[in-house]
Amino acid sequence: MSSSRQVIAVAMSGGVDSTIAAYLLRKQGHEVVGIFMKNWDITEETGICKTDEDMQDFIKSCNHLGIPHKEVNFVQDYWHHVFSPFVNGYKQGITPNPDITCNRMIKFNKLRQYCSENLGVDNLATGHYAQLVTDSKPKLIQAVDEAKDQTYFLANVKKISLKNIMFPIGNLLKSEVKNLALKIGLRKIATKKESMGVCFIGKRNFKTFISEYIENQEYDVNTIDGQNFGKHSNLSLSTIGERARIGGMSERWYVVSKDSNRKVITLAPGINHPALYCRIFYVADANWISYCAEMQLSLRKELECHIRIRHLAPLVPCLIKLQYNGFLEVNSQQSLFAVTPGQFAAFYSRNECLGGGQIVSSHTMVSKI
Structure with a gap:
């Protein structure tokens, strides 16, 4: 300065x-x-x-x-x-x-x-x-x-x-x-108590707030192995990795996928189920702050860096591959929990934030959901 x-x-x-x-x-x-x-x-x-x-x-x-x-x-x-x-x-x-x-x-x-x-x-x-x-x-x-x-x-x-x-x-x-x-x-x-979360939600429960703007819809709830739990509306606002709370379930189940077009939610038992983890996912609308990283990806079609998919999550080594449609294929060296479409992936090199983009899809460690 x-x-x-x-x-x-x-x-x-x-x-x-x-x-x-x-x-x-x-x-x-x-x-x-x-x-x-x-x-x-x-x-x-x-x-x-x-x-x-x-x-x-x-x-x-x-x-x-x-x-x-x-x-x-x-x-x-x-x-x-x-x-x-x-x-x-x-x-x-x-x-x-x-x-x-x-x-x-x-x-x-x-x-x-x-x-x-x-x-x-x-x-x-x-x-x-x-x-x-x-x-x-x-x-x-x-x-x-x-x-x-x-x-x-x-x-x-x-x-x-x-x-x-x-x-x-x-x-x-x-x-x-x-x-x-x-x-x-x-x-x-x-x-003063530190402000946490989004201002427009305030102290309210998130789902209580968002339900004022989005009507709950019934989803067919299936398990990863094909078992059907019937239709439920209380899971329509759920997100990947969230625990699914359905009455009468003896074990803990977690959301692994959500199809809003077909109105189908798929669950897996236990927080450690491989369907909740992935190493390959795709990012769209990448924003590059680093000129060097953007240029290297453009010329070589690949970029080695680190990835973070949540605020303050550990940085994980990855290889980014530029796809023909402009999307980025991110190959992580470690399994990542609950890679969620709509969330943001930020790219780093050492202590420099290179940019990032919105997650659009992922390959879980289970071949088919």
Whole structure:
């Protein structure tokens, strides 16, 4: 980062991470403005989402830091680009990740554009635990605090959208961030319970929430060996690897496949059944942050790297093969549990996040389901 004074917008949530990101930039002498994004209209949801409380914490934090603050409304954009695809995905029987979509479509797209066009800022900063090297071409690097690293959620952000982006706390441990908040007199923010999960769900049970938008449908429930458990509607929102709870079943069964067109769900007994694991799966709509990785795959049609299919899951060595239709065939060196269509696979080389894409299908360790 240049040592000259810059005008920087900081996306702030009312939490400790984004607050300390703003504090660090202010301390470095930059002109900082706090931005609070309103993505969900709580008036439609009886106030379950904590947006009002977070907004007040945001304002108090900005006043404490001595920086101006502004709220921007992306409710319609969020509904169109994040929530609607999320609901449609579940209707199609896949399991999308709205946090990854929000980063790509809203925070590092709509917000970045808004700040550039309306606030005249030089950079946009966030409180993500990640690091960014932007000498000539962007490199997304894992955070120093491995337990808090958020590069998985950033792997689908377009490389051009990472231009003029800053992650001020990426080189700090979470404990250091909290200690800084205490040191500057922001005890409430430092001790505030960390926000987990998706805002539009709030404290509600996920299936209770999603059933408000998707009607439960009856599925034929079969076992991996052909036994039929009849029709059930309580499993229509289930996902791969989830335990199937059906009354009267003496052993534990888990979802291994879900066909939303035929309305058929297949179960396997026990968490260790080979039908729940795979080494080969396919990824579509790959997003490459790394120019080098993208070029190598384009030229050689293969790329050796590491894969992560869930936030903070262990990195597993793999070989990626470019298919004629543009899909990527991912060959993992280790068996992976519950590789789920709709979820996101992120690619890594050492501590660099190369990019990623949406999982579309997999080959389980059972030849036929």
